[in-house]
Amino acid sequence: MTAAAIDALQDAVRAAASGGGRLRIRGSGSKDFYGGALEGDVLDTRALRGIVAYAPTELVVTARAGTQLAEIEDELARHGQMLAFEPPRHGPGATLGGVVACGFSGPRRAAAGAVRDFVLGVRIVDGTGEALAFGGQVIKNVAGFDVSRLMAGALGTLGVLTEISLKCVPLPRVERTRAIDCDAADAIRRCNEWGGRPLPISATCHVAGRLWVRLSGAGPAVSAAAVEIGGADADDAAPWRAIRDQTHPFFAPAVTGPVPLWRLSVRSTAPCDDLGCDTLVEWGGALRWLVPRAPVEASRLRAWAAAHGGHATLYRAQDKSPGVFQPLAPAMAGLHERLKRTFDPHGILNHGRLYPAF
Amino acid sequence: MNAATGTRGRPTAEAIRSVTEGLRLTCGDRVATGQAIRDQHGHGEGLADGALPDVVVFPQSNDEVAAVVRLCAAARMPVIAFGVGTSLEGHVAALYGGVCIDLSQMNRVLEVHAEDLDCRVQAGVTREQLNAELKGTGLFFPIDPGANATLGGMASTRASGTNAVRYGTMRENVLGLTVVTADGRIVHTGGRARKSSAGYDLTRLFVGAEGTLGVITEVAVRLYGIPEAISAAVCQFPDLKSAVDSVIVAMQLGVPVARIELLDAVQMDASIRYSRLDGFAAKPTLFFEFHGTEASVREQAETIESITGDHGGSAFRWTSSPEERSKLWKARHNAYYAALALAPGSQAFATDACVPISRLADCVMETQADIDATGLIAPILGHVGDGNFHLVIVFDPARPGDREKAEGLAARASLRAIAMGGTCTGEHGIGVHKLDALVVEHGEAVSLMQAVKRALDPLDIMNPGKTVPHAGPVAGRP
Ligand SMILES: Cc1cc2nc3c(=O)[nH]c(=O)nc-3n(C[C@H](O)[C@H](O)[C@H](O)COP(=O)(O)OP(=O)(O)OC[C@H]3O[C@@H](n4cnc5c(N)ncnc54)[C@H](O)[C@@H]3O)c2cc1C
Numbered sequence: 001m002t003a004a005a006i007d008a009l010q011d012a013v014r015a016a017a018s019g020g021g022r023l024r025i026r027g028s029g030s031k032d033f034y035g036g037a038l039e040g041d042v043l044d045t046r047a048l049r050g051i052v053a054y055a056p057t058e059l060v061v062t063a064r065a066g067t068q069l070a071e072i073e074d075e076l077a078r079h080g081q082m083l084a085f086e087p088p089r090h091g092p093g094a095t096l097g098g099v100v101a102c103g104f105s106g107p108r109r110a111a112a113g114a115v116r117d118f119v120l121g122v123r124i125v126d127g128t129g130e131a132l133a134f135g136g137q138v139i140k141n142v143a144g145f146d147v148s149r150l151m152a153g154a155l156g157t158l159g160v161l162t163e164i165s166l167k168c169v170p171l172p173r174v175e176r177t178r179a180i181d182c183d184a185a186d187a188i189r190r191c192n193e194w195g196g197r198p199l200p201i202s203a204t205c206h207v208a209g210r211l212w213v214r215l216s217g218a219g220p221a222v223s224a225a226a227v228e229i230g231g232a233d234a235d236d237a238a239p240w241r242a243i244r245d246q247t248h249p250f251f252a253p254a255v256t257g258p259v260p261l262w263r264l265s266v267r268s269t270a271p272c273d274d275l276g277c278d279t280l281v282e283w284g285g286a287l288r289w290l291v292p293r294a295p296v297e298a299s300r301l302r303a304w305a306a307a308h309g310g311h312a313t314l315y316r317a318q319d320k321s322p323g324v325f326q327p328l329a330p331a332m333a334g335l336h337e338r339l340k341r342t343f344d345p346h347g348i349l350n351h352g353r354l355y356p357a358f
Numbered sequence: 359m360n361a362a363t364g365t366r367g368r369p370t371a372e373a374i375r376s377v378t379e380g381l382r383l384t385c386g387d388r389v390a391t392g393q394a395i396r397d398q399h400g401h402g403e404g405l406a407d408g409a410l411p412d413v414v415v416f417p418q419s420n421d422e423v424a425a426v427v428r429l430c431a432a433a434r435m436p437v438i439a440f441g442v443g444t445s446l447e448g449h450v451a452a453l454y455g456g457v458c459i460d461l462s463q464m465n466r467v468l469e470v471h472a473e474d475l476d477c478r479v480q481a482g483v484t485r486e487q488l489n490a491e492l493k494g495t496g497l498f499f500p501i502d503p504g505a506n507a508t509l510g511g512m513a514s515t516r517a518s519g520t521n522a523v524r525y526g527t528m529r530e531n532v533l534g535l536t537v538v539t540a541d542g543r544i545v546h547t548g549g550r551a552r553k554s555s556a557g558y559d560l561t562r563l564f565v566g567a568e569g570t571l572g573v574i575t576e577v578a579v580r581l582y583g584i585p586e587a588i589s590a591a592v593c594q595f596p597d598l599k600s601a602v603d604s605v606i607v608a609m610q611l612g613v614p615v616a617r618i619e620l621l622d623a624v625q626m627d628a629s630i631r632y633s634r635l636d637g638f639a640a641k642p643t644l645f646f647e648f649h650g651t652e653a654s655v656r657e658q659a660e661t662i663e664s665i666t667g668d669h670g671g672s673a674f675r676w677t678s679s680p681e682e683r684s685k686l687w688k689a690r691h692n693a694y695y696a697a698l699a700l701a702p703g704s705q706a707f708a709t710d711a712c713v714p715i716s717r718l719a720d721c722v723m724e725t726q727a728d729i730d731a732t733g734l735i736a737p738i739l740g741h742v743g744d745g746n747f748h749l750v751i752v753f754d755p756a757r758p759g760d761r762e763k764a765e766g767l768a769a770r771a772s773l774r775a776i777a778m779g780g781t782c783t784g785e786h787g788i789g790v791h792k793l794d795a796l797v798v799e800h801g802e803a804v805s806l807m808q809a810v811k812r813a814l815d816p817l818d819i820m821n822p823g824k825t826v827p828h829a830g831p832v833a834g835r836p
Contacts, residue, residue: 057610058716103559116559117530132803138712139744140527140784142516142566143796144826145807149529149562158558170612192473196496196583198650221654269473311556326556331543336557338813343806354557 002064005047006131006162012043013160014129016348023348025156027066027098030091033316034102035155036324037352045097048162051075053137060120060137062165065097072096076168084112084169086203088244097161103153106244107203107214110268110283116152118167124151124159127344137165150339156350157358158343172202172216177238180211180231184272184281187211190229191284192269199225205243206281207250212239243282250280253291260317262290262301270308275301289315298322325355333357368455373433374412377457380429381415388416388463399438399458403505403694404446404707405791411438411458418463420536420544420575427573428542430457430819438821439569441511442484444503446708447789449515449568453823459573461510467491468576476533478578481510497581500525500616503785504691509577516566518785520690523609523743524616524649525582527785532565536576540815548578563810568787569821571814585649588616590683591659591674593666594641598622598726598738600669601642602719605742607665609715613658617647618743619690622726625697625737625750632696633689637675644671644742645690647683690739697737697750704735704752705761707791709768711775712746712784721778722747725771732767734760746784773798788825797827 022040086106121135401408436456534548740747
């Protein structure tokens with residue numbers, strides 16, 4: 001069945017290549033909101049379904065790209081394991097391929113690493129219809145160019161992901177969330193101070209005057225850290241899932257309303273300047289979600305992010321005319337276009353989703 | 359094909375002369391053409407066979423590197439970046455002559471951001487230098503491939519080494535790069551914001567590219583707080599399999615051990631003699647190091663000791679004094695030289711299989727049987743916590759057939775790993791010696807890697823002949 005599904009996918013890509021068509025790769029569509037234009041005929045990946053290999057003792061799971069994240073994470077949890085990057089789903093049907101293509105990582109990212117850090121290997125169908133495999137199932141592999149990690153975050157513009165191998169990790173034995181009332185500047189200062197110490201912090205979030213800190217690990221270490229960082233236990237109110245999937249009320253104006261949502265990736269020590277936005281801070285200060293209280297110039301946010309070592313993404317918006325992603329410097333743009341042409345010489349796959357030029 | 363090298367011969371004397379003149383205008387007297395310097399830059403460690411560059415240049419800035427690359431591009435002259443030449447697979451051999459860019463004079467630590475836990479350094483900074491300069495900040499850079507390699511070289515080989523179980527490899531720890539591309543432009547990948555980059559993750563493409571896609575001039579890496587507590591322990595086993603099985607159980611329990619190193623009986627024998635390790639037997643041995651708080655180190659150690667005990671391991675021998683610990687790790691790092699010393703006049707090279715943890719015991723035991731059958735000296739050692747282990751295959755170049763036997767053993771070690779769902783190289787890289795194995799391992803995907811190479815280096819001047827096999831364009835691809 002899967003072989004047939006991959007054949008069909010290759011045929012669709014080849015047909016588009018010879019007929020000048022374009023394809024829009026899609027799993028459940030939970031991330032349709034993300035990125036630039038949605039162009040071309042839908043290429044549905046959900047026929048590529050199922051876990052291909054999972055030996056818990058190996059700490060590696062291989063699944064087809066159209067498999068639901070929920071299915072994978074449930075299976076891992078049954079064996080006491082998890083995906084350490086805590087993939088955002090943004091919808092019940094979210095597929096593995098979608099989250100890897102978007103390069104999304106959730107609250108645990110600052111402590112555990114990003115999705116790309118856990119990708120060990122991929123199978124893709126490139127823009128010529130060729131099925132290819134990169135990387136593998138082992139933790140370390142330096143054979144040739146690291147193409148599999150290039151796929152993470154490429155938004156499907158370099159190939160259709162068909163199968164992905166990910167490193168998984170044991171579930172923490174104990175998990176506890178503490179809440180500390182403080183302002184954002186204080187929260188960022190505290191998080192950066194904790195960052196250099198061997199504390200089992202697995203997530204932080206500051207929103208609406210409260211800093212939430214999740215501790216994960218062995219019992220004694222978590223207990224000791226809970227005392228050290230202060231605050232009060234807040235497990236029942238822990239916001240992690242709601243932040244991961246943006247069901248938290250902070251995001252509501254953007255998720256259900258017309259207000260744009262900006263995602264700023266900056267140095268964790270970047271200050272809390274007033275940018276005219278409500279702000280939710282994750283990843284110890286390195287990730288700032290901004291919901292403008294009144295319209296804000298994209299260029300202002302981008303300049304601020306750049307000044308603090310990062311970049312700003314228009315994560316959700318009805319009007320994407322300011323451009324979703326921070327524009328690239330000319331030399332970098334040149335490298336991007338050459339890579340795009342290498343993987344997808346006819347410009348079929350997710351045209352315009354990452355940058356308008358390709 | 360390369361214009362300056364005709365049918366991939368070496369550059370013509372005229373081309374060398376004119377490029378050398380251009381280099382002198384750019385870098386003054388930091389241009390060397392003497393035999394001794396070229397000799398020194400024509401090979402790494404491992405097998406002695408190398409090939410000399412025609413010129414060696416020592417740039418001091420990004421702009422100088424860019425100017426050198428532009429000169430070479432105009433003359434279609436190969437460019438080989440050089441850190442300190444500790445790579446093991448013929449990475450720096452100037453197969454087609456050309457210009458070796460030695461980055462050792464780009465050795466400044468540019469910025470340390472203690473609060474952000476990162477720093478930016480020039481590519482020629484060595485890891486020991488970086489850690490020395492971090493003294494007093496409470497931070498350290500953990501990636502440790504044994505050799506005192508440069509950050510640029512380590513990024514280019516995607517190095518890992520003894521600390522990878524806990525801290526990852528260069529792949530996870532490089533935050534951003536400054537790269538001079540094959541057309542002599544300077545680009546910055548990643549950024550100070552370490553959590554993501556805009557656009558394609560080009561950092562990951564240049565990391566591990568072995569200098570075939572561009573010259574790295576600056577590297578931004580993650581730093582870590584020096585753990586409150588560090589302790590090391592040694593455990594000896596009655597047989598190899600018990601040692602390997604202990605590691606497998608430890609990894610599967612997810613114990614965050616900082617280092618786990620295996621040395622087999624032959625290697626222990628060699629290291630006891632070479633590094634004067636007192637009080638150890640020539641038996642299969644695991645070296646452990648634990649990092650964390652006092653409490654977590656104790657907890658990790660207790661868990662591990664009970665696992666090793668179940669597998670017939672000896673009681674832990676602790677080394678908590680820094681001096682004793684560094685002696686132990688020095689012995690581990692010198693394992694290669696210790697193995698060489700087993701047979702004076704011999705040469706040696708290393709294999710680098712990495713397999714899924716569940717196949718590790720099978721792979722090690724089959725390899726052991728293969729070594730025995732060849733009659734060669736080839737100790738087994740490695741960072742087994744990642745499923746990665748090495749043979750140091752010692753052979754006598756003067757004895758007819760010895761090298762062939764050694765190469766056969768190495769090739770089988772690669773193929774065995776690939777057949778078990780692993781890779782021919784977990785950390786050393788492809789260089790020239792593993793090109794054949796790469797093709798076995800990656801099949802069709804190699805042609806896409808070749809296309810990536812052509813896209814980023816259309817003139818094929820960046821370390822030509824390494825990492826991916828040469829190939830002409832394939833139909834349907836640019
Ligand atoms: C005894 C011994 C033990 C070792 N153990 C390990 C180990 O445990 N784990 C491990 O991973 N490695 C190990 N190595 C291998 C070695 O240390 C690494 O390959 C190292 O990363 C190379 O760094 P270098 O500065 O010596 O680079 P070089 O050897 O000079 O160069 C390596 C490659 O990178 C390219 N390069 C160098 N600098 C740049 C640059 N600035 N820009 C672009 N390309 C560049 C070169 O062209 C070449 O292809 C060991 C080596 C020895 C001798």
